[in-house]
Amino acid sequence: MAVTLLANEVLDLCLGKPALRSLSVTDTVADALCVLKRLGDSYVSVWSCHHSSESGDPTNRSVGGAAVDCRCVGKVCMVDIICFICQPENLLAPAQALQSPISVLIPKSSGLVRHLEPSARLLDAIDLMLEGTQNLVIPIPESKFRKNKLLEEKSSLDSTFHNNCRRYCWLTQEDVIRFLLNSIALFSSTHSEPINSLGVIDAENLLTVNYDDPASSALSLIKESLIHQSSVAIVNPDGQLIGEISPFHLNSCEETVAAAIATLSAGDLMAYIDCGGPPEDLVQLVKERLEEENLTGVLELMEEESGLSLTSWSSFTSTSSDEDGLSSGKNGKHGGYSARVVRRSEATVCYPWSSLVAVMIQALSHRVSYVWVVEEDGSLSGIVTFSGMLKVFREHFKVMA
Template sequence: MAVSILSREVFDLCLGKPALRSLSVSATVGDALSALKRLGESYLSLWSCDHDKSSRISDDCRCVGKVCMVDIICFLCKEENLRSPAAALRSPLSVLIPKTPTGIVRHLEPHASLVEAIDLILEGAQNLVIPIPSQSRRKRLLQKPSSNSTLHNNREYCWLTQEDIIRYLLNSIGLFCPTPINPINTLNVIDPKNILAVQYDDPASAALPLIFQSLVNHTSVAIVDLDGKLIGEISPFTLNACDESVSPAIATLSAGDLMAYIDCGGPPEDLVQLVKDRLEAQNLEAALELMEEESTITSLSLCSSSSDEESGSGRSKSVGSYSARLIRRSEAIVCYPWSSLVAVMIQALAHRVSYVWVVEEDGSLSGIVTFAAMLKVFRERLNSL
């Protein structure tokens, strides 16, 4: 029976999902920032075709990646970009595409099986792009390509995520028994080595490469004390609900102070002033404009964005502002080595994360469990049937 579940077409998991909003890789970082705010999107897909330069639809459009607020925040944190944020926002979007081997983004036809999608994820694909076959021919003919078009190759597409697959498997979890009720420390699902972590007093800037890596790997950066006990985390999920005004904070604060800065409710005034003082001390006055409520630099850099972009819920432009989608704080989601696999699955899905930290009874961090590791367990279970 489990075999029949995994043989289902991936389109079954895409029903009701919205079409991808997109940008061309020839757009600028400022264009992406504007689109994310105006459309209220968490991510925008990046495509190798450029609909702005032709009214014809290219036959070789390919999704080559995605961009989110975290990408822009990390990019602006670089010292040279803090010295000239306006110039940084005029950089091409290609600077945000990870310099990783090809295959991070994979296209998959809607009739492909779920097991094919799982295999691609286990091979290293982080994002699966699936055509949406239900769009009417009339709608395709009437829609004109634009900078935020959802139409490529005369089709619309959606993301298929690891969370989508895990949620689908949970609905049929009984078919895989007894595996899901076993403790995770008996399933070789805990990764004790690939833990991204910094200490509480470390500079937040030291975590930048780890933040970027955690974004690619759908994990997070742990904050630990000197004894290795888990204190909290710097989560891409939380950062993605902020705006570009967080960049100066990452460049000047400690990892522990950054947790407080991006926590729900907005940053404390004393930390805001501390960031400003340190920017001035480092001769980074230009970065102060990123922290203004109505940033002149951002407004000027985004004025070239397409005027026909749709209005969305967007984000507030206040310092460290948050989207209404944010439902988590910087406290880390944890489980124990003896927790069952199904309990960890439910815990991750409930908190909308694709990982759970594994801690011992004394709170020391011992590993991480990811959706990808869970999928490997189900794939191996399938092979044993």
């Protein structure tokens, strides 16, 4: 019975997950950028406390000389930084903008990140996620011996160990969906029903931009897609899905892709961020337009960060995979399309008659939190997100409880 899943504690879903590295609200955007690029992580957690391996007693770290509780107040990814640099005033002086406090990247009251005890029920986690939470911060249980050993070995302490002698991991919607998929046989025939019969297709909140529209016009949509864990669809005048500007892809880019967003069309940006690096003709176009618009600061930042000329710069990192397993988003190889010929198959798509379990598998296998819904002619008709899937299972739990 599916109701037996309700007995699971969230800790059961966290086994083997790595401890979160942390930054402090007193750190800068540049600090976050450094961590993301050096460690290859997709996200870095931001905390009210401050931790450094060079500090003294790890149980008495503080901000501004006053002891504070260790609370995760948000998370930051490369897309946050890219969108921040894309602001008109920051395009004029990107190096200066990077010295801004990291707090400028964190919504003040979004609730995207929340703490939850490891003994909480799976149902509690799902309810919080349906309220808009993306990441649940879970304490990692450790023995007293382990804690004492960490305290003794101060030289080995890093940003994963907090002043309350605890380390944390986080639980995502993807983790919950994967767990439910592994137990899908308990959900009667729900998993085999077509998504258009389950009310899981969202046709009202689609984020779309025309292929020929300026990429900068999609900036607010990119920010919104990051909050809702969806994507921005690129469509032609007939409403057919051509491709997408996906936060998943952008998260694998260097921060200097902001230059492409500021100067290219949406369609060209889609090609620019795909296939492991920008095509030569688009690189030259970006360079020319940066010079025309006197955005020399962005150009200088690109060359300084890459150590290469603009013509050989790659928009993708090639570091090792991050600890959450998102290696497919870091190697820059997405089997994509050329600068001028794009294929709708690049976006992960399904049909209204696709089964729920098939859509779940698609999303998980592509490591995205959504699947576009298209008709036979390729016209975009909706989107299915992890949040929508969780609603279906939550309703099923109500019936079974």
